[in-house]
Amino acid sequence: MPGSRSRVVHKHFRLDQRKIRRAQKLSGARTETETIERALDAMISEHERNRLAWDANERFIGSGVRIRDVYGALEDQHSSLAPTI
Numbered sequence: 001m002p003g004s005r006s007r008v009v010h011k012h013f014r015l016d017q018r019k020i021r022r023a024q025k026l027s028g029a030r031t032e033t034e035t036i037e038r039a040l041d042a043m044i045s046e047h048e049r050n051r052l053a054w055d056a057n058e059r060f061i062g063s064g065v066r067i068r069d070v071y072g073a074l075e076d077q078h079s080s081l082a083p084t085i
Contacts, residue, residue: 015036020036023038
């Protein structure tokens, strides 16, 4: 991760070689280590994006903004779900 201090350690894992090769090809990584590093960075980055999106959504919901259905699309959906008597 950019800006973070990295500490490289030697690890042993039992991993599916086909997954590593596929990820390496998709990512364009030159080595298996680079492939796994990129996969870990992508997972960390995705988690951060999801957290930021969740926080923004919570702020939006809490803001009290009222959303109007100017096209009536939601009314059509709700009326089709309404029970008929």
